[in-house]
Amino acid sequence: MTRAAGLDALASFLAGSGADYAATRNTDPGRDDAPTTSCLSPYLRRRLLTEEEVARAALSAFGERGADKFVSEVFWRTYFKGHLETHPETWARYRAGRDAARARLADEPGLRRTHDRAVAGETGLDGFDAWAAQLVEQGFLHNHARMWFASIWIFTLRLPWELGAAFFLRHLLDGDPASNTLSWRWVAGLHTRGKPYLARRDNIREFTRGRHDPAGLNEDAASLAEEIPPREVPLAHADTAPDGPVALLLHLDDLAPETLPLGNARVTRVAGLLTSDEEASDTVRAADAAAMADALARAAAHFGCPAEPMRDGWAGGLPVVTPWAPVGPSADALPAGCRRIRRAWDERAWPLSNRGYSRLRGAIPKVMAP
Helix, strand or coil, X not given: CCHHHHHHHHHHHHHCHHHHHHHHCCCCCXXXXXXXXXXXHHHHXXXXXXXXXHXXXXXXXXXXXXXXXXXXXXXXXXXXXXXXXXXXXXXXXXXXXXXXXXXXXXXXXXXXXXXXXXXXXXXXXXXXHHHHHHHHHHCCCCHHHHHHHHHHHHHHCCCCHHXXXXXXXXXXXXXXXXXXXXXXXXXXXXXXXCCCCCCCHHHHHHHCCCCCCCCCCCCCCCCCCCCCCCCCCCCCXXXXXXXXXXXXXXXXXXXXXXXXXXXXXXXXXXXXXXCCCCCCCHHHHHHHHHHHHHHHHHHHHHHCCCEEECCCCCCCCCXXXXXXXXXXXXXXXXXXXXXXXXXXXXXXXXXXXXXXXXXXXXXXXXXXXC
C-alpha cells in the first residue's frame, strides 16, 4: 500500500477500463475477472492519492464529458467526508447503535444466529454468501455488491445496519468512517429519509451477468426511521501553519505530505500517528502500517528531516502541524494542541456537503476551478 502503487493503478485505469467507466461501472464481473471500477479507493481512503489529483487526471485523459461520471463518483467521497464533518453526531450515533446491537446479540439467540450466519456467508442466499466471503478474504467488494449486500442485510435478514457497517469497516481495505457510515444509512433510507435502496433479484441477475439469482429477497420493505435526524453544526475553522520551523504529524486520513498547504512553515521533523479503526482486521492493519511507512519515507526525503512513528517528545517543543483529520479514529486520537490545516479542495467542497449530494454535484466545476 504505497503512493507508487496507487499511481500505477491510476495510470492503468486511465489507459484501460477508464474509457468505458460510465457504461460498465455498475457491473460486478466477479472476483476473478477484470474490474469495471478504478480500484483506487484504498489509496484515496488514505490520501496516498488525493481526490483532486485523481479527478484532474481523469479530466486530462478523457475530457469533461468523458470523465463526468467518474469525477462525480470521486466527489461522492468528498461529499461524505464533508457531510460527516457537518453532522458529527452521525458517527456518534453509529457507534452507540453498534454497541447496543451487540448487546442484543448477547440477549437474543435468534438474532445472534442470523448475524453469525451472515458474516460467515452461510445464509443460503445466492450472491450474499459469496460477497461475505470475498469481503473477508480480499478486503474488497464492488460498489454495486456493497449496496446489494447492505440492503439484504437490513431488509431481508433484518439485522441492525450498524452491525453491517462494522463488518465492512473491519474488513474493507478502503473502509472509511464517512463513506461507510453514510452509505449504510443511505441504503437504509436514513440519509435520504424515506428512500431506501432495495436489492432486487432481476437487478442482481443483470449486473452480475447471471452469476447470482437470489430468491426470497424483501423487495417491498419500508425505510428505516429515526425520530430526529443528526443535527447539523457549522464546519469548524481550520488553522494556518505558522512561519518558521514546525513538526508535522501525519495520520491515516492524509498521507500526501508533499502537497500539504504549509505556507512559509519549514518542516524539521515528522511523525506518524498510526490509528486504525478499533476493530480493523489484520489485513487492514497491515495495509495501514505499509501506507504510513511509505508516507514517512516520502516525507523524510521531501523535507530532508527525520520521520518516524510518533513517540513521546518527538516534536521537541516545536509547533505541531497536522493535516485535517475528518471525523473518525484519527481525529479522536490527535493529541491536543495540534494546528489542523485543511486543503483548498476540502475548503471549497465541504461547506457544500451539508445537505444532499446534488448541491455539491452542481458545483463541481467551481470546486475544480484552478
